[in-house]
Amino acid sequence: MATHLGFLRAVNIGKRQYKTADLRAALEGAGYGGVETYIQTGNIRIDSPLRSRAKVEAELEALFLADRGFEVTTMVFAPAELAAVVDEADEVATGALGRAPEYAHYVSLLKEPATAAVARAGAELSLPGETVVVRGRAVHLLYDVAFGQGKLSNPKLERTVGPATNRSLKVLREIVARWC
Numbered sequence: 001m002a003t004h005l006g007f008l009r010a011v012n013i014g015k016r017q018y019k020t021a022d023l024r025a026a027l028e029g030a031g032y033g034g035v036e037t038y039i040q041t042g043n044i045r046i047d048s049p050l051r052s053r054a055k056v057e058a059e060l061e062a063l064f065l066a067d068r069g070f071e072v073t074t075m076v077f078a079p080a081e082l083a084a085v086v087d088e089a090d091e092v093a094t095g096a097l098g099r100a101p102e103y104a105h106y107v108s109l110l111k112e113p114a115t116a117a118v119a120r121a122g123a124e125l126s127l128p129g130e131t132v133v134v135r136g137r138a139v140h141l142l143y144d145v146a147f148g149q150g151k152l153s154n155p156k157l158e159r160t161v162g163p164a165t166n167r168s169l170k171v172l173r174e175i176v177a178r179w180c
Contacts, residue, residue, distance in 0.1 A: 008042025009165035101142040108164035
């Protein structure tokens with residue numbers, strides 16, 4: 001059995017509700033083992049005989065559509081892959097800013113690794129106080145302004161880098177501590 005970490009995009013917003021208990025029940029009912037969730041933002045850990053990330057994503061998305069009646073874009077990472085994203089976060093910030101960001105460090109997780117052209121286009125979205133660094137399947141958003149005061153929107157980011165789901169680095173560090 002392989003362990004997979006899934007990150008659901010845009011759940012628990014408006015009419016797109018997916019309560020943690022319902023999410024766990026759907027996953028367990030579909031036969032996944034080792035089901036765990038962390039906070040009410042669509043973070044899951046499952047065990048599956050499937051090894052292909054793309055197949056696991058497709059299977060989960062079909063399950064969520066059938067269970068909820070709306071599409072739930074899902075990004076799946078192997079534990080080692082997510083741990084590497086978190087491990088390099090400080091290096092990313094230091095390389096881009098020469099220090100940690102003043103306000104916050106968020107990470108948008110992608111379905112596919114960004115090409116060099118996508119990484120450049122993502123970096124070009126940087127604004128004063130908002131630095132964008134794209135590495136592999138992670139877009140690091142480094143804020144020297146309060147997150148709510150930032151001008152870079154998630155829709156604009158996704159038009160450039162593709163489907164993504166955003167988590168704070170603090171949440172990702174906790175997930176790595178729990179599940180990796």
